[in-house]
Amino acid sequence: MEVKVFGDGIKNLKELLEEKGASPYAPCAGRGTCGQCIVKVLSGPCPPSERDKEVLSADEIGQGMRLACRAFPNGDITVAVPEKKNPVICTEFSVNSTHQTDHSVSSQADKSASGLRVGIDLGTTTIVLTTLGSDGTAGETRAFLNPLSVYGSDVVSRLESAAGGKLHEMKDLLRRKIEDELRILIGTTVFNGKKTMEDCTSGIRDTSTSSDEKIRSNPERKAQIAPAVDSVMTHVSRIALAGNTVMTHIFMGWDVSGLGKYPFKPYSLDAAQTELLGIPVTVFPGISAFVGSDIVAGIYGLDLINGRVGDMLMDLGTNGEMVLMTEKGLIASSASAGPALEGAHISCGTGCVEGAVTGITLENLRPVLTVAGARSFRPTDNTANNSANDSPSGTPGLSDTSVHPSGTAGSSGTSAHPSGTAGLSGTSVHPSGNKGLSGTSVHPSGNKGLAGACGSAILELVDELLRTGILSSDGTFSKNYADEGFAFGTDRNGRVLALTQADVREIQLAKGAVSTAALMLCEKGCTDPKDLHISLAGGMGSGLRPERIRRTGLIPAVSEVRAVGNSVLCGLMRFFRDSSDPASTSSALRALSDIAGSVTVYDLALDDKFQKKFLDSLDFIQE
Numbered sequence: 001m002e003v004k005v006f007g008d009g010i011k012n013l014k015e016l017l018e019e020k021g022a023s024p025y026a027p028c029a030g031r032g033t034c035g036q037c038i039v040k041v042l043s044g045p046c047p048p049s050e051r052d053k054e055v056l057s058a059d060e061i062g063q064g065m066r067l068a069c070r071a072f073p074n075g076d077i078t079v080a081v082p083e084k085k086n087p088v089i090c091t092e093f094s095v096n097s098t099h100q101t102d103h104s105v106s107s108q109a110d111k112s113a114s115g116l117r118v119g120i121d122l123g124t125t126t127i128v129l130t131t132l133g134s135d136g137t138a139g140e141t142r143a144f145l146n147p148l149s150v151y152g153s154d155v156v157s158r159l160e161s162a163a164g165g166k167l168h169e170m171k172d173l174l175r176r177k178i179e180d181e182l183r184i185l186i187g188t189t190v191f192n193g194k195k196t197m198e199d200c201t202s203g204i205r206d207t208s209t210s211s212d213e214k215i216r217s218n219p220e221r222k223a224q225i226a227p228a229v230d231s232v233m234t235h236v237s238r239i240a241l242a243g244n245t246v247m248t249h250i251f252m253g254w255d256v257s258g259l260g261k262y263p264f265k266p267y268s269l270d271a272a273q274t275e276l277l278g279i280p281v282t283v284f285p286g287i288s289a290f291v292g293s294d295i296v297a298g299i300y301g302l303d304l305i306n307g308r309v310g311d312m313l314m315d316l317g318t319n320g321e322m323v324l325m326t327e328k329g330l331i332a333s334s335a336s337a338g339p340a341l342e343g344a345h346i347s348c349g350t351g352c353v354e355g356a357v358t359g360i361t362l363e364n365l366r367p368v369l370t371v372a373g374a375r376s377f378r379p380t381d382n383t384a385n386n387s388a389n390d391s392p393s394g395t396p397g398l399s400d401t402s403v404h405p406s407g408t409a410g411s412s413g414t415s416a417h418p419s420g421t422a423g424l425s426g427t428s429v430h431p432s433g434n435k436g437l438s439g440t441s442v443h444p445s446g447n448k449g450l451a452g453a454c455g456s457a458i459l460e461l462v463d464e465l466l467r468t469g470i471l472s473s474d475g476t477f478s479k480n481y482a483d484e485g486f487a488f489g490t491d492r493n494g495r496v497l498a499l500t501q502a503d504v505r506e507i508q509l510a511k512g513a514v515s516t517a518a519l520m521l522c523e524k525g526c527t528d529p530k531d532l533h534i535s536l537a538g539g540m541g542s543g544l545r546p547e548r549i550r551r552t553g554l555i556p557a558v559s560e561v562r563a564v565g566n567s568v569l570c571g572l573m574r575f576f577r578d579s580s581d582p583a584s585t586s587s588a589l590r591a592l593s594d595i596a597g598s599v600t601v602y603d604l605a606l607d608d609k610f611q612k613k614f615l616d617s618l619d620f621i622q623e
């Protein structure tokens with residue numbers, strides 16, 4: 001998209017673009033750390049910043065590339081802003097419990113329920129809406145990016161904004177977006193026909209894929225169609241919502257000041273009632289500041305409360321939250337993996353959007369990519385010039401790194417929900433046509449360019465680099481790759497996508513935090529990690545292929561790992577099925593509150609063994 005702005009030399013380009021409704025992708029909310037808000041200045045005065053010189057090549061700067069949050073144009077300029085890609089989000093879920101008994105369907109209750117019910121999985125990165133029909137079956141699903149990303153991709157940035165006076169602005173933005181998406185979802189479900197849907201929601205449909213700015217820019221059209229659109233909402237009887245504690249606080253407009261500092265006290269963890277478009281909404285209860293109602297939904301959906309000792313729910317879609325069934329009941333913990341597992345703060349990384357690489361294997365050192373939403377390509381030329389070299393570069397390790405287990409991992413000190421790798425139904429793409437990128441890469445031609453690599457692909461590549469000896473177990477690249485990293489393709493702008501030494505360090509921090517939390521939870525629960533039965537949930541969890549990332553050590557080597565998809569939706573749907581009338585609703589709500597109240601939270605931040613164990617866990621596995 002081309003946008004014209006006038007710069008006064010004081011406002012940065014990101015702010016100017018936001019005013020025009022053309023926000024660039026900005027995971028660090030303008031802190032200058034993520035290096036991802038790249039736009040192209042087509043004309044006008046906009047000198048490169050110091051940060052540009054660190055992040056971009058001289059070539060790229062010469063072509064007009066700038067980090068929008070670090071550019072201060074002076075005068076009229078025209079900018080090309082990359083299109084935001086649709087997220088590929090995990091909306092699937094299994095209704096089997098962790099212990100393989102079918103707990104799930106109260107079919108009698110379903111039959112007496114009237115109207116559609118809608119479950120909302122309120123994630124930090126993505127939001128998923130799913131309907132449950134009166135026959136008890138899950139129906140339409142709508143998934144979209146959380147509009148609060150303009151306040152940063154991680155919960156810490158958003159907490160800062162909310163605590164800094166923007167809470168109600170954020171609540172309004174979030175609710176407005178959910179309401180607009182609800183209208184479309186329900187219109188589609190009720191009319192089950194495109195024409196009627198377009199008649200009802202054309203104004204909103206136009207705006208739904210990109211930003212709320214467009215909706216606001218056409219208030220007349222919105223007012224004109226609102227009655228027709230809202231009439232479809234009478235088909236909805238109830239809504240239930242679950243999310244992490246920060247997101248549910250913002251959604252409710254609750255004071256978040258206690259969440260950002262010790263002792264991390266939420267305003268409320270109780271189940272709550274509110275409304276959207278006049279429809280009653282039940283917000284699930286939470287467990288702690290770091291273990292939210294999304295985990296309660298997962299426990300309920302998978303019936304973990306009645307599970308076996310050793311059953312573990314691991315939700316890598318967000319903050320590395322995990323719950324373990326022990327002899328004494330459920331214990332839960334949370335470890336911030338930082339943003340690396342969702343592709344942020346990784347030079348070649350991206351969320352799981354169309355065109356993102358979701359899996360990488362090496363065939364004779366040639367990268368074979370799986371790309372989300374890609375067409376199938378056959379290899380036409382496999383003359384790439386990858387070659388392994390075993391000499392370690394001597395890049396320093398991470399022995400002096402420190403991390404807070406529940407919210408500050410990653411070198412940037414941020415906490416994020418790595419949910420960017422969901423629903424990996426992508427198509428295998430063979431690289432063809434070598435472009436000779438630093439002598440180490442192939443260029444996947446036939447594609448219009450890659451969006452980047454999401455967390456699952458980055459982990460798979462690390463595993464492959466360990467297998468081939470290009471990375472050593474301490475995460476150091478061998479000599480030939482030490483400077484440029486390992487390249488696996490190019491993006492839409494022709495930039496080389498390579499996993500660098502700095503990226504590997506970020507991954508080490510992330511996997512160290514998650515694996516340490518899992519192992520310490522086992523220790524606390526007197527469970528041998530080998531006896532774990534892990535249910536991997538969430539976008540990141542569903543996208544991972546455990547056998548392809550074994551060497552990274554992210555997931556303990558255990559007897560059983562299975563992907564259960566979106567466990568939050570599973571819990572929301574079970575709630576509806578269990579609560580068709582006031583009496584059963586009270587009982588289902590009591591069950592949720594009992595779960596929330598029964599889980600013991602193990603706060604790793606208060607355990608002084610964490611730091612040492614974390615440092616000990618940074619190495620990879622190399623056989």
Ligand code: FES
Nearest residue numbers: 030032035037069
């Ligand atoms: S938003 Fe500009 S560097 Fe992150």
